Each structure stands twice: as structure tokens, then as C-alpha cells.
Amino acid sequence: xxxxxxxxxxxxxxxxxxxxxxxxxxxxxxxxxxxxxxxxxxxxxxxxxxxxxxxxxxxxxxxxxxxxxxxxxxxxxxxxxxxxxxxxxxxxxxxxxxxxxxxxxxxxxxxxxxxxxxxxxxxxxxxxxxxxxxxxxxxxxxxxxxxxxxxxxxxxxxxxxxxxxxxxxxxxxxxxxxxxxxxxxxxxxxxxxxxxxxxxxxxxxxxxxxxxxxxxxxxxxxxxxxxxxxxxxxxxxxxxxxxxxxxxxxxxxxxxxxxxxxxxxxxxxxxxxxxxxxxxxxx
Numbered sequence: 400x401x402x403x404x405x406x407x408x409x410x411x412x413x414x415x416x417x418x419x420x421x422x423x424x425x426x427x428x429x430x431x432x433x434x435x436x437x438x439x440x441x442x443x444x445x446x447x448x449x450x451x452x453x454x455x456x457x458x459x460x461x462x463x464x465x466x467x468x469x470x471x472x473x474x475x476x477x478x479x480x481x482x483x484x485x486x487x488x489x490x491x492x493x494x495x496x497x498x499x500x501x502x503x504x505x506x507x508x509x510x511x512x513x514x515x516x517x518x519x520x521x522x523x524x525x526x527x528x529x530x531x532x533x534x535x536x537x538x539x540x541x542x543x544x545x546x547x548x549x550x551x552x553x554x555x556x557x558x559x560x561x562x563x564x565x566x567x568x569x570x571x572x573x574x575x576x577x578x579x580x581x582x583x584x585x586x587x588x589x590x591x592x593x594x595x596x597x598x599x600x601x602x603x604x605x606x607x608x609x610x611x612x613x614x615x616x617x618x619x620x621x622x623x624x625x626x627x628x629x630x631x632x633x634x635x636x637x638x639x640x641x642x643x644x645x646x647x648x649x650x651x652x653x654x655x656x657x658x659x660x661x662x663x664x665x666x667x668x669x670x671x672x673x674x675x676x677x678x679x680x681x682x
Contacts, residue, residue: 404428404443407424410453427675443469487624516539522544593607603662614663629675634662
């Protein structure tokens, strides 16, 4: 089982605690996939600065393949600054850096490399929607995190991405069940096979075009909720792949229900460690 994270990388800085962690949606999914036993890779541009080298060291420690990454000399890593109190974070601001965004332009050898994976994961944060069409003939499955912002749910944006995806994830905090179901149905009409909708402390919802499957949240007293959604997604994906999910068919209700259960359990356990997947460093 091989899983590739494609796109964004960041450093999450906890200003009030003066510590930082490697992160980013694609990086987190690759890291958690590796921790769950998958053979994982990451493809993206990484700044050759202190933060970028910290990120590289963490991924190398997890034996994640970085052979197609570009190390940008003089580049600076994107920083996401927050304050964390009793396990919950409050957003402060973002410094985009100069190495990322600035999506890798996928070349022929990158596509050949990508084609060796069973699943490729990217996101709206990768800032490369126009390149998603290059994955249309990929033999592996493709998943995509649409985040929580409305600008990534317009018809124009979805039309660039959805026809080439097999799984979509959306964060839907505050949305009613009816609104989440309507969004899932709309995304399937755009070409997605399976939609996964998370909603904070409300149970997640999965839709395969036939049935809506509601999951449950596994409650813990969190140390840190950073990366909870990415850890949930990684465990959900790994579970479906272990159950035999391939590009040729749609996961059944029972497969989705088991993947939701495993995702909730793994995400709860990840809330008991600091950072998206650990590797704390002071700054």
C-alpha cells in the first residue's frame, strides 16, 4: 500500500509556547499514512531554511520518500501562527513564505513517479487546481481536501478539480445535516466518487452516491487538536485501501462505516500528542 502527499507544507508555530511543528495537509497525510504502516511519499517544494530542514528531518525519520521534492535555496517555509490553550488553538496569522505556495509544475518524470502510488492526496492549500487534470489517467486513486472556505466550493473551482478525484474531504463546521448532504450530492454530480464531510464535534458523514453513512466522534481530553482532520483522513484512506478499495469500484456502506470508525479512533489518539504528528522544536 503506497500513499503520496502532493502539495503544501508548512510549519505550525505556537507563539505563546515558543515551539513549532512540521505540518501542512499533504505532509500530514503522508506522515500519518507512514505511521499507520503504509509506504508513503511526499512531493512538493521545500524551503532550504531552518523550518524546511526541520520538516525534511521529520519526514526522513518516518522513512517517507522525498526523491521528487525540490529543495529551494533561499526559499522560506510557509508559517501558520497560532496560540494554543488547553489543547485548543486560536489563529493568529500566516506568512506564506517564498518556497510555498508555488506549486511544483508536474513534469513527465513526476507523473511516472506519481503513477507508482495506490493513492495520491492533495488539497486546496497546494494551490495547483489547474494541474489536477494531469492525474486523470493515474492508475491510483486520488483524494482532495477542499478545506472549509467557500471559495473552494464554487462551480468554477470544483469543475477544475472534481472530475479527476475519487474522494473529496470538506470541513463543514456549523453546517446542518441537510446542508452537508446537499454539498455531498453536489460534489458527486461534479464527478467525485465518495465524499467525506467532517464537522468538528459532530460526527462525520460519508456519501457514496447511494447511501449517507454517519460516523461517531471518539471523545478524549485533547492535548492538542492540530492535524486532527488530517489524521482522520489518513486513517480513513488506509482503512478503505486495506478493505480492497480500488479505482474500479465504489466503497460499500460497510466499508465506509469501518473506515469512519478507524478514522475517529486514530484522530482521537492523535489529539493526545502535540503538533500535527509530533516532532516539536523550540524557536
